[in-house]
Amino acid sequence: MKKLWGGRFDGKNEEWIDAFGASISFDQALAKQDIQGSLAHVKMLVHTQIISKEEGQTIIDGLIKVQEKLTNNELIFTVQNEDIHLNIETFLHEEIGPVAGKLHTARSRNDQVATDMHLYLKEKVEGIIEKIIEFREVLVEKAEENIETIMPGYTHLQHAQPISFGHHLMAYYQMLTRDQERMEENLPRIDRSPLGAAALAGTTFPIDRKFSAKELGFSSIYENSLDAVSDRDFILEFLSNSSILMMHLSRFCEELILWCSHEFQFVQLSDTFSTGSSIMPQKKNPDMAELIRGKTGRVYGDLIGLLTVTKGLPLAYNKDFQEDKEGMFDTVETVEKSLAIMAGMIATMQVNKEHMLESTEKDFSNATELADYLATKGIPFREAHEIVGKLVLSCIQNGNYLQDIPLKEYQEIVPVVEEDLYDKLSSYTAVKNRHSLGGTGFDQVKHQIEQAKKALN
Ligand code: ARG
Secondary structure, three states: OOOOOHHHOOOOOOHHHHHHHOOHHHHHHHHHHHHHHHHHHHHHHHHOOOOOHHHHHHHHHHHHHHHHHHHOOOOOOOHHHOOHHHHHHHHHHHHHHHHHHHOOOOOOHHHHHHHHHHHHHHHHHHHHHHHHHHHHHHHHHHHHHOOOOEEEEEEOOEEEEEEEHHHHHHHHHHHHHHHHHHHHHHHHHHOEEOOOOOOOOOOOOOOOHHHHHHHOOOOEEOOOHHHHHHOOHHHHHHHHHHHHHHHHHHHHHHHHHHHHOOOOOOEEOOHHHOEOOOOOOOOOEOHHHHHHHHHHHHHHHHHHHHHHHHOOOOOOOOHHHHHHHHHHHHHHHHHHHHHHHHHHHHHOOEEOHHHHHHHHHOOOOOHHHHHHHHHHOOOOHHHHHHHHHHHHHHHHHHOOOHHHOOHHHHHHHOOOOOOOHHHHHOHHHHHHOOOOOOOOOHHHHHHHHHHHHHHHO
16 A cells, blocks of 8 residues: 555555554544644644635535534544654545645644644543542542541551541642642643744745634744754653653552551442452452552553653654653653542542541540640650650550549649640640641631632632
8 A cells, every 4th residue: 555655665565564653552642632632733834825715615525524524423444654744644535536646745743743742631631630620629628528527637647636527628628739730830831832843944835823822822822943843741741740640640559458458447438449359258348549559650651661762852743752652641641540530539539437436546646746745834845855755755654644643643744734634635625726827726627618618610
């Protein structure tokens, strides 16, 4: 079969080698964008009188027919036509004959493929932003139900100080808000038209790049034709933003997995997001959370893959760039699905409030409370810290807790201690009293939730 670029070739081609060079198996995902880009290009060619109105109209009608066939799943892509661009051009040729050949005037596959990628990613990132917003809404809702749910707060995965579960959820809300900001900040660089850069150097045809950019809804154009066809920063940025986002989801999943375990029993995930074991009848596994944690690896891989592909490339286009697509598609799909699963999983999660609270009552996470109490009674904090440390040690030896020590015993060590200490030692009070800005105090968590609701509106 004759190649669209076959003029200067007379050797016969080998199918398996063609297959190695082809990208149609994956870049067919860009079919819609490729047609869209061609429509804008041909309109520009008419507008600048590079081709006649009639020719332009024939091409437009042909492209619309190809689009219809695409929608109806009637197009059969072939490896012989290498990639999406040559496949679509061949379909157009089948529709309208030789005039199809005028479409590629003043254009190269190099600016064409870059245009397709920009169009694709713009739509996808906008969709991902919507999904982040939905997940943030779920987080705020769950947090609101759990403002006064007390849980152990951890450092080093050791009980540290009791906190509000709502506060914990809102920490993830904040991370997701930053993820959204990063996605939004990526947009102006995705939303830029490379079309008209041609192969690398621009063209002698009197094209109007701003016209085609406007047709495609791009808000700016690349200033430099070499940069236009060889820039993949906008994808790298997306992959890097996605890696950070997935890292956040993965950390959350790790916590969910812990919380579902017999040791924690803090939450129960709905059956929809869990699976059983083929041998152990009792099992309920948090598979979806584990998978999101696992899939974070492939998103990092997609980022490192593209960074590596681009690192040694001389300007401008190199075929290596064909390797930019699968990772991008994979990350888009992974992020979209992970966000949707997370939202569903958190929305339907059951919180074992009593159990969470209980696990803060048989521990020493109120030790700071006692030290703070002594400090407010005039004992220097360092000294108070030392006193409480010793008390903790003797409690461990006696098998009891700070709240179990009788008032008399406290007063023997520090006379300033009064009955009101015991309320201060309860984890509920400990959380409630953390009024410092951004702290876990109920008033602070409420304030945070109010701010979040405002931001989401
Ligand atoms: N399939 C190619 C890619 O994805 C399209 C651009 C080909 N350009 C070229 N000069 N061979 O990168």
